[in-house]
Amino acid sequence: MSTISIRKYASENGALAGLLVLALVIALMQPAFLNAQNLLNVGVQAAVIAIMAFGMTFVVVAGGIDLSVGSIAALAAMVGALTAGPLGLVVGALCGLVNGALISYGKLPPFIATLAMLSVARGLTLVFSEGQPHETDAVVTFLGSNLAPSLPLPLLLMLAFFGVTGLILTRTNLGRRMYAIGGNEEAAKLSGIDVRRNKLWIYALSGLFAAAAGLVLAGRLGSAGPQAAAGYELDAIAAVVIGGASLSGGVGRATGTLVGALVLAVLRNGLNLLQVPPFWQQVVIGVVIALAALLDSLRRR
């Protein structure tokens, strides 16, 4: 490999390099990190945020933002626990559609529309649950279980969603249009792309992915809580950004987002292993997010 292609590779995979360095440092300080069971745990811990972040990737690539994914995840899980899992997915997609409609046809900025949904979906979760956690049924619980002693289903689901996200982004017209809309909405419109209808689907996808993430989370815990997944939208956005996507749109990849979610999970796991107090963990995670964004911005200059 020539110097130029190494440099190109590194610059396109800055997040991956960061993940490896991070893992190496943690492994050196605490060898138990590399324990197979622990690595599986990291994967399981990453799964919920990753699935949510894959949906967020569509939105961010298309130049938007979705603040409502944490609340949608909680609502979908609660509906799933009170009725049946698939209905939770439908509710999640519907919430996304409402976001899309407010943004496309109501011409609201994505920040405002999804901020409203953040509140509405959380509120509905509290209403339906009457403030109490509810046990999940066998189907939902299965989503959080192990297929075999070292084969956790959340991990497999994360990989499946990763594959689907990559396919949608690179191999479907909807995916190609996301890049066009996020890169230059006006040019997309003048090229005959129905920007408004596409945005509906994009936000619906984000809602659907958030619902799936919510069900996986509830499955792992065996119950859906009224305050579940609160604040997860910020982790999802962080994963997407660490993965190299641009919040101004048009740039982003499934691989990047997967790596971004893994960075967050490895960091949390490593900080626990190193017995860093939880209050300090938040500080460290914030610093890492800022560093990742800084590196990315330096690289682009």
Next chain:
Amino acid sequence: MNTLIAARGITKHFGATKALDGVDLDIFAGEVHVLLGENGAGKSTLVKVLAGIHSPDAGTIEGHASLAVIHQELALVPELSVAENLFLNRLPRRFGFVDRAEMRRRAPELLRRVGLDVDPDAKVGDLGIAQQQMIEIARALDKDAGVLILDEPTAVLTDTETDRLLRIMAQLRDNGVGLVFITHHLDEIQRVADRITVLRDGRSVGVLGPRATPQHMIELMVGRPIDEQYPRARQRPGTPLLSIQGLTRRGVFEDISIEVHAGEVVGIAGLVGAGRTEVARAAFGVDAYDHGTVAVDGKPLRRHDVQAAIKAGLGLVPEDRKGQGLVLTATVGQNLELVTLDDRDQSRLHDIAGKLRIKGRVEQPVKELSGGNQQKVVIGKWLLADPKVLILDEPTRGVDVGAKVEIYELINRMTAQGRAVLLVSSDLPEVIGMSDRVVVMAHGRVAGELPEGATQDQVMALAVQEIPA
């Protein structure tokens, strides 16, 4: 002769490409020094090196004069007043607060130097682009800039505004300012240039005097003789492919009727603000209209529906390449496939990129291409869709001479295949030279139509016509 800036042997690489290769440039006090060259020849890089934005890999710059650059994208704060913008960064202060009275007192003097008569309290965002440019120039002069670099300032100006700018430039020159002027318009060069440095592929290929002929400038620029600037190959017109009838949008344009036949190029000329772009956008379905019809190949189009227009066989290359034509974050290939996403045949992409002679790979980010090659990408995405009628709105704005001729050849190829072209252009020689008929618009109406071989005077006479309301 008082030399303000002397640059010697300036060399600058970007990765593997050599943007500048041993360029010498002297800027004297009291001269207008034109930098001429195709897009990608190194003009902008040279300006950035002079301004200290890039440091050269080799070469020296000696100079005592302070230097100001007026970029095409203006560096003004639209929400602040004229006076505040003039003194931005060095607002006069009194007791720690902005001294508005002092600012208002000093602003008119500065504005007078650039012949601008505006209220210092007016919001800059409310002013026209030409006035904003003057404000930037005034600000540079207040900082005692001895050298003023103007990077394609006339690209966004109307003819009268350009005249005024050229007069101000001449005046500044007479006051001893050294001006570096970048423009693609050869007529402007002939009007103000004292010396012309021609750049090609990062090298300075000649310094010409004020008497240089356009032919000479073009040949130096492209490095080969150009036979004909407007190589229009006429076809026998066939059936009407685009017919616009009585198109009206209240307050914008009124009762516009234009017919374009198969094999034909119809030009739309007129002053900026005559409503040409608005008609093109309405016909293509981007904007709504109040009355009238648009039909492609006899089939009426649904109003305000871009998808329907494209389906019927209409295409539009918009005037604002970066703002409306390209997805700058995407690659050449991704831009080419925008209109024809449903078509999965990737080989056609490479095919069209080759045919268009786009300098750049299909996988390359489109923002790395020069203006001319970017424009070829925008046109290429439509050629892939093979529309019956293509509307080109200012297709060669900011495009160098070589690429211009290539775009004209594309127009010829389309009409030779029985397609039709509606050519909106502010470049009079171009719209006259490339059109089979020229429709002239004034004040939102059709002022008249001229056959092939019309003169610029005839077009202008119609364009400035007062139409009774």
